[in-house]
Amino acid sequence: MTLHIPSRRRFLGSVALGGAALGLVACTSNETGGDGSENTQVSVGGDNASPGAPVTIGFSAPAADHGWIAAITRNAQAQAELYEEVTFLPVEAGEDVTAQRAALEALIQQEPDVIVVLPHDGAQLTATAQQAMEAGIPVVNLDRIFSSPLAYRLWIGGDNYGMGVAAGHYIGTRLREAGIEDPVIAEITGISNLPLTQERSQGFADALSTYGFRVTNQVSAEFTVDSGQEATANLLQAAPHIDAIWNHDDDQGIGVLAAIEQAGRDEFFMVGGAGSRDMMEHIQAQDSVIEATVTYSPSMASSAISLARLIAQNRGMSDLVELGVPKSITLASETITRDNVEDYLPLGFAS
């Protein structure tokens, strides 16, 4: 099951279902139990949603320059509002590492119970996060990872390599089914010098190679619509015939689709990345070349807030047996196609 926690109702529902399932499993048991001599470690789960001690959650994410980051901040805020005992303390992280460092230091001074932070750059903000940890404030590291495990209590984030793998498998399977030999596969990356972009490309190449395919054309955009349009307009000139395109990012995807329409091309299919509502609607309506998108969902911010609350309250995740929240959670990248798009639409973020 996924770790997205989009709403309290769904959260409660999943807890109830999980509890019921475990309860049913327990009903089939013939063990007498009760004496503790066998010392097995099991749990039927508690209710994480029940109110606990009041908690102040500090939050810092970069100023949004595209829809995904904007959705991160909105999700965190919305999730925090679901809990009566949570006080949400966001600080504007500004445009760069220096601004975010100052914001985090100010936040530490206010002594929240826990801090959730999506850093501009993990490596450059590690020392600041470690300061918080040393001051006794647990840090929940969202997505971009700090370079030292001393700097965070919990890391939760997406799987960039896995995104590439998911996209590669979708494209590989489709092309193999179509029986295309030596296909032209194009990749439109985000900002090319970011580690996350390189991980995505690596996963994509690795998955394609299991089918004997390779990326024939690669261009990079900058996660913005206009850069996506520009890169794609040039790409379509470079490759007069294309079989499949993977576009790393659905925000820039709006520009990518615009360029494809302006060029009047439709001989290929496209896979997106991240899972924006706009792309999901195109997938559902089947009105463009986009057939699928692989998730990197900003719902991770909602989950991070929920887990930060549990950490501050010294509680574990009720479906897990452990008394504390795990140290590290990597979300799986799922493939959204028109078959399952309806399930995912509520999770889609506005570009």
Added chain:
Amino acid sequence: MIKLAQRQSVPWWRTEAADAVRRNSGLIGVLLILALVGVVTRPEQFPTWSNVSTVLTLASAIGVITIGMTFVMIGGGIDLSVGGLVALAGVWCTTLETQSYGPAGMIFCALTVGLGAGLINGILIAYGRLVPFIATLAMLVAARGLAAQISDRRTQIVEVDAINDIAATDVFGIPLLVLILVAVAVLAWILLNRTTFGRRTVAVGGNPEAARLAGINVRFHTVLLYALSGLCCGIAAVMVVAQANAGSSGQGNLYELDAIAAAIIGGTALSGGRGTIVGSLLGVLVFTVITNLFILNNLPTEVQNIIKGAIIVGAVLIQQIRWRDVRLAARRRPGEPPIAEPSPSQPTGDRHDSPHSVTPQISR
């Protein structure tokens, strides 16, 4: 008040066109080399009309911005706010409210926002006595901030087909966006080379004190120059929005660097008083063609940026040599007064388009 300069009949090698070629020979050389590289490396794709029109289309929005920037720079200023203004005008004209007014409303909104922000730039600089660098840097940050505020940092998708169609329409096989650039360029060329406004721009940039003594309202003229640049940003915003089918506060990222670099390799002096529309457009083309070449050859972005940097330096060096040659050639011409060496306070002040107009024709 348009005043046509006096024209005399001259042999072809001394016409303005011939001079333009001579002056920009460095850039034309660079473009030819790039084209040659394209033809050799990708003979199937590069020399096709489809590719050429793609390159020209991608050059169109930044081309319009560079034209505005060229006027500001000839006038001795600099406009660092252009990227922010494109974002602000783009976001403002794509809000749901604005979109409800239809294509004309959206275009009017973008142009008004660009013009208004440009006017503020100009007033701050001319009457507030702010250094252009600071005033427009502040505008860059503020405009992007306001754009993010208005859009709530979302990408605003354009549902008005007439706007999106601007980028998808060809007229006699030529993309409409390219025709818009050509129209703006022709108007700008006339404005710079054939009107009092153009001559005053050169005078103000070359030597503001002399221009003031000659009766030019330097401050008011400065306001007009920044307003013109803002208006160009508004036009470009419509073009960018049409191409991307969306407006967002991240649009126009680093356009100020692209526009300034293009103007400079096109021969515009940072110190003011000198620059041409044709040179600036060639500068824009050089960058667009490089990007196109790299993607056609499937080469990584990092190398592309290194080459771009090298070309900026190389082209400026060549341009400087060409300008010296043009000056020397002009000095050798019989029947024309000798030209004084530029003084430090007036680096290259006295010519912008043609060796025939020895000094700026200041209003009379």
